[in-house]
Amino acid sequence: MRQNARFADVQPIGLDVVAEAAGTDPDVLRMENLDTDVAPPPCAVDATTRALASGEGNSWLPLTGLPVLREAVAGELRTRTGLDYDPSRQIVITSSGTSAVMPVLLATTEPGDHVALTDPTYAGLLQRVRLSGARPHFLPLRVDGGYWRLDRDALAGVTTAAALLLMSPSMPSGVLLDRDDWAAVAETCARTGAYLIYDAAMERLVYDGHPQINPCRVDGLAERTITIGSVSKEYRMIGWRIGWIAGPAALMERIKMAVIYNTTVASGFAQLGAAAALTDPSGAGVAAATAEYRRRHDTVIEQLAGLPVVRAAGGWSCLVNAAALGLTAPELSSRLLRYGRVAATPMTAWGGTIAPDHVRLVYSCEPVERLTDLRLRFDAALTRE
Incomplete structure (x- = not known):
C-alpha cells in the first residue's frame, strides 16, 4: 500500500479500545469516554x-x-x-x-x-x-x-x-x-x-x-x-x-x-x-450541571487522596500520574480494568512528554454513588499480583 506521510505521526485516540475491552459489564465504572448521564435541556x-x-x-x-x-x-x-x-x-x-x-x-x-x-x-x-x-x-x-x-x-x-x-x-x-x-x-x-x-x-x-x-x-x-x-x-x-x-x-x-x-x-x-x-431564558441547566460535575470531581479527588491525582479547575475529567505509581499509563489502564473494574484511557496520544505518563478519569457519566468505592478499586488494581 502506498505510504502517506500525513499519517506518519498520527496516533489512535485510545478511548475506543478501552471502551471495547470494558464491554457492557454494569459493574465497570465508565471513566474512559466523555459521555454524560446529566440530561440535556x-x-x-x-x-x-x-x-x-x-x-x-x-x-x-x-x-x-x-x-x-x-x-x-x-x-x-x-x-x-x-x-x-x-x-x-x-x-x-x-x-x-x-x-x-x-x-x-x-x-x-x-x-x-x-x-x-x-x-x-x-x-x-x-x-x-x-x-x-x-x-x-x-x-x-x-x-x-x-x-x-x-x-x-x-x-x-x-x-x-x-x-x-x-x-x-x-x-x-x-x-x-x-x-x-x-x-x-x-x-x-x-x-x-x-x-x-x-x-x-x-x-x-x-x-x-x-x-x-x-x-x-x-x-x-x-x-x-x-x-x-x-x-x-x-x-x-x-x-x-x-x-x-x-x-x-x-x-x-x-x-x-x-x-x-x-x-x-x-x-x-x-x-x-x-x-x-x-436561547433558553432559564440557562438550559448549565449551572446545575456544573454543580453536579463538581460534586463528582470532588468525590474522585477525595477517594484518591494520597495518590498522584491532580485537581481539575473545571471540565469533565482529571488525570492520575501512572509514572509516579511506577507504571506506564497503558499498564495502569489495563490493571484498573482487569482488577478494579474501572475503564480509564491512557493519555498516549494526548501530548508530547507529559501526557503519556497519565491516565484520564472521566466523571461525567458516573454519579457520586458509584464513585464512592473508587479507592477500593484503585487499591485492587495497584496491589494485585
Missing part, C-alpha cells in the same frame, strides 16, 4: 422532536447554518466576548465542535507551520494538527498548588507559530487559563503573528470560584481569535453534533469554504434543538 429535546415531526430543517440549505442558530450563537458570543459578530458573515455552523477544528487549521496554517498546544491536550486537537500538515509545538503544563498551570516561560520561548490552539477549561487536564496566562498568549500572538484558535466547549464548566475569562476580553486577542464552540459539553447535547466557528470576517470566508466542502451542512433538526438551548 428539555427545551432542546422538545424543539428537535417538533422539527422531526414537522420536517422543518430537512434541507441542505443554508450551507452555513440556519439563520436562527447563527443568530443564537451571535447572542451567546455577545454575552461571553462583548463583541457583536455578524451572524451572516462571521459565524458558520458545523457538525460538532471537533469537526470545526480541521477547517480552521486549513484556513490558518500552511504545511509545516507550527501550532502551539498544551501538553496534555485533547487528542482530537493534537492529531488534527498533524493531519492538517502542520506541526505541533508543545507547551507543557506543570502542577502548581495542586492544579495544572501553563508554563509561561515555555510560551515566551515560542518564536514561530501560525496558531495557538488552546482550550480552557481543557480536556483532559481541567487546566484553566487565568488573565495573566491569556495576556501572555496575547503577547505571543502579537510577537509571532499567530492566530488564537480557542476551543470554548467547556468555558462555563468551572469549579471553586475560579474566574471565567474569555480571551476576546483580553487586550490584543479579539482581532486574532477564532472561537470554536458547541452544545456537546455545557448543554450535554453530545448526540446532536452541533458546533460553530466565529472569527474575523475576512478569514471566515476561507473557513466557510472548508466547512462546506468537508460536511456540506450540519443536521437541520439538530440545529433547531441547539438554537432552543442557546
